[in-house]
Amino acid sequence: MEQGQPVKKRIMTVDDSLSMRQMVRATLERAGYEVVEASDGVDALSYAREHPVDLVITDVNMPRMDGISLVRALRALDAYRLTPIILLTTESRQERKLEGKKAGATGWMVKPFDPEQLLATMTRVLQ
Amino acid sequence: MNAENLSAGATRKFQLSKLVQLAAGQLDIAIRAADSDIDALAQAVSRIAGLTDVARRSCDGVGEELRTYAQAAVVAMQFHDQLVQRIEHVRNVLANAATALEKANVAVDGIEAQEFINQICALYSLEDERILFEAIVAGSDGHVRDVVGGDSRRGSIELF
Numbered sequence: 001m002e003q004g005q006p007v008k009k010r011i012m013t014v015d016d017s018l019s020m021r022q023m024v025r026a027t028l029e030r031a032g033y034e035v036v037e038a039s040d041g042v043d044a045l046s047y048a049r050e051h052p053v054d055l056v057i058t059d060v061n062m063p064r065m066d067g068i069s070l071v072r073a074l075r076a077l078d079a080y081r082l083t084p085i086i087l088l089t090t091e092s093r094q095e096r097k098l099e100g101k102k103a104g105a106t107g108w109m110v111k112p113f114d115p116e117q118l119l120a121t122m123t124r125v126l127q
Numbered sequence: 128m129n130a131e132n133l134s135a136g137a138t139r140k141f142q143l144s145k146l147v148q149l150a151a152g153q154l155d156i157a158i159r160a161a162d163s164d165i166d167a168l169a170q171a172v173s174r175i176a177g178l179t180d181v182a183r184r185s186c187d188g189v190g191e192e193l194r195t196y197a198q199a200a201v202v203a204m205q206f207h208d209q210l211v212q213r214i215e216h217v218r219n220v221l222a223n224a225a226t227a228l229e230k231a232n233v234a235v236d237g238i239e240a241q242e243f244i245n246q247i248c249a250l251y252s253l254e255d256e257r258i259l260f261e262a263i264v265a266g267s268d269g270h271v272r273d274v275v276g277g278d279s280r281r282g283s284i285e286l287f
Contacts, residue, residue: 018162019168026176026201027201029177090209092281093252114202125286
């Protein structure tokens with residue numbers, strides 16, 4: 001890395017939908033973020049145990065491990081106790097949102113996401 | 128009901144179970160058949176969105192308009208994720224129904240039937256799915272024609 005070059009923030013996007021991960025990746029990389037992908041909570045947790053990231057964006061309804069379970073599991077890791085975790089989901093039930101909040105999520109976004117709104121939210125939580 | 132009728136009834140249930148399984152399988156194929164095309168489309172939209180940044184730097188007016196359309200395309204592309212979820216929910220309901228039908232000789236009491244219905248309802252993640260379920264299965268006052276696809280909270284953000 002050249003001296004003076006700012007370090008890119010690393011974002012992990014977790015979704016069992018490849019097209020959704022591509023849309024999130026396209027939005028974030030254009031804004032200068034480094035993006036890593038995981039296809040469900042199990043893959044995401046496996047990656048997180050070995051690599052720190054600056055923010056996690058995760059779907060809720062996924063096979064093997066859902067997003068809210070992932071939030072709980074990440075919060076149990078020392079490196080992820082304070083990492084912003086945003087749930088990005090079609091799920092709109094209030095009780096699920098409260099579950100996410102109780103699990104330790106930082107925020108809740110209902111799909112489809114608007115790229116500019118996503119970036120503004122990330123800027124806010126990363127500050 | 129004599130044994131012969133019961134046997135005929137069990138056969139009909141079995142046949143119906145197979146038809147329901149077939150419907151579930153067709154939905155599964157529909158989901159998978161679209162995978163490669165939607166991935167290609169998503170990549171193209173991503174690339175176009177990236178190129179709009181270049182266009183903005185070279186000719187502001189057209190570039191800005193391109194950026195607006197690219198943003199709209201990124202939002203619209205997400206239809207696929209929601210569509211797949213809806214189809215998966217239908218597929219899962221059909222698969223569960225097929226399993227229930229296969230129990231041809233087992234009487235289903237009220238508690239089992241309610242548990243089955245509760246399992247179906249638990250599958251849903253979209254507001255209009257639950258409204259439709261209430262209107263048709265739970266017998267609410269709502270009408271199917273009043274269920275508009277989509278969720279009023281789509282695109283909303285809440286920070287805790």
